[in-house]
Amino acid sequence: MFNRNEDISQDLFHHYQIQPAELIKVDSYYLFWQRNRVYFVVPVSQYKEEELQEMKKLSDYMQSLGDLSVATFVQNTQGYFVSRMANSNHALFRCNRQYERNKSIGEEFAIFHARGKKYAEDVVELNRIGQWKTLWEKRLEQLERFWQSKVNSHPENYFEQIFVESFPYYLGLTENAIQYVVDTELDTKPELVDAATICHQKLNIRHLKSIYHAKIPVEWTYDHFSRDLAEVIREHYFEYGDQCMEHILTFLYGYEKRSPLSSFSWRLLYARLIFPVHYFETVEGYYLTKTDDERKQREHELIYHLETAEKYEQFLGTFFEKIGLPVEKLGIRELSWLKK
Template sequence: MVKEIIKEKFGIHVRDLSHHLSYQSFQTPNSIVLIVPVSQFSQAELMELYYISHYLQEQQEPYVCSFILTKDGTLTFEDNGTSYVLLQADQRHPKRSVSLGAELAQFHQKGRGYPYEVKELTRIGQWKDLWGKRLDQLEQFWIKKTQSEPLQPFEKVFIESFPYYLGLTENAIQYLADTELDDQPQTADSGTICRQRLTWESPLIKVPVEWVFDHAARDLAEYTRSLFQKNQDFQEITLFLQQYEQVIPLSSFSKRLLFSRLLFPLHYFETVENFYLSPESEHTFYEKRLENIVNQAQRYEKFLASFQDMYCTKARGYANIPSVNWLKRSY
């Protein structure tokens, strides 16, 4: 059915459908076209993504997907009640010419130059409120689960572990609040284009629907978190950040935002939330993931302590970066 709709709406004849990244796709002679569901976006959000992607292409940013408009000049089409867009990506995928850290810094530089106001996609200054709302929702859900029987194995682990992660989240929110009160953002702390979630397995292709407008520390923290989860040693994390800072040195405000985001246990929240949103066939995956996160809680504390010691408190010229004292406890 989708082939016929694409033929009608875009005038593109689709021979065979396949998958690329996590999306349904098809090939043209010179490109790969992704069929991306976008029902979760408003039209205003999609228009912002369209203009941002167009701007990045004008800046000759590599690997950026472009929107293909319908014959009527619209962004979306419908199939079985779901809205979709077509995103066109270059079929050639050469290796990076520079390190990921340097490439990300250059991407952020271009993103800061975006000349229009971003209203719908901005997350600048919103972390504290978003984290607080997320914590309140999960705490209310936890209270209900403590009063219900019988419990699944996943729920037992969730009930036992949540008070610890509640405390860690409160630490992150307080650290962020102190940063916003005590430190001053610099020019390089202005908003830029970021991934919703930048991880070590993120592809070269830059897919607009995966973007938000935020502080660069978002990408730095989430990539750093993913390296920890990949069991990479601290040397690789340090190298990534050094490569970034060779292009854009980080202010104390940036470093404090980065650390506050690492303190926030996003990986725990996502695992619990996704368990209850996923079909039963995926529950075993999230059960194992939650057990792994909880079992590695002390290792994550050590990681945070090492990051704080090596990257924040010992950094030259950044004596005003406070430490979280309880992380210094001996193991």
């Protein structure tokens, strides 16, 4: 976890006149502390300039509202916000956060989302509001084409064999999620609380803890807040297993204490839980990895997901009941095949 990278250190001095005492590698970031502030060196080659500009505007806005957990772009000595470090484009972020966390994760994100909803400018590049159906269909079509090619060429190893066998089930689950979004948008009217806000592409609490709960703009998107809630719930489910409901209820209680959910919110959250993003990430991740160890890890993940697929169905089928949500009163439709 801890390692010194001379290239990054030299480039930091060259571009920012900063000499970190120690660089810490966390996921794809390097971080270091200086004068009680935490800095993050973040790869940004995958982002367009327009996306980075929107990220900067959003982070400046959130910091202007007093959100000390938001990391902001640091300008280099040439006046730019992107620098060439270790042979690729990076941005340096600084987080001024130096205080004790005195709120639950649920409360913290309810406040974060409430602030994000007040952002007045148009968001174009990072906007995903109302696009789930299209994005999920596109992702499904891409994986289906890939699956078909593996069926035609015959699986080369055990991973491909179980991928080929399992895909039709997850195709059906994804189609259910897409239809649920379509029905939600037809049947349920969004309320004021459902305004678009700053969210994470994929909120991960374990990752958040590893970066001292800093909120880094390259991880953001602009969407319905249920996106973040669903991913925290999914993470709790896979991390805590049979004990997950206690953690899920604590998280939702903290969030609703600050910002109650509408029927529309609950339905979007549920659609996102039905969408098997964990399956997509495992399969896509397998073919993107560069080492045998990483591929083996993805294979273990896929085996786990297949062995526990029925249990996840049960979780989905009893979710509203376990959180005590009056589905009939709120007009929330459940999927009958999950209630078996």
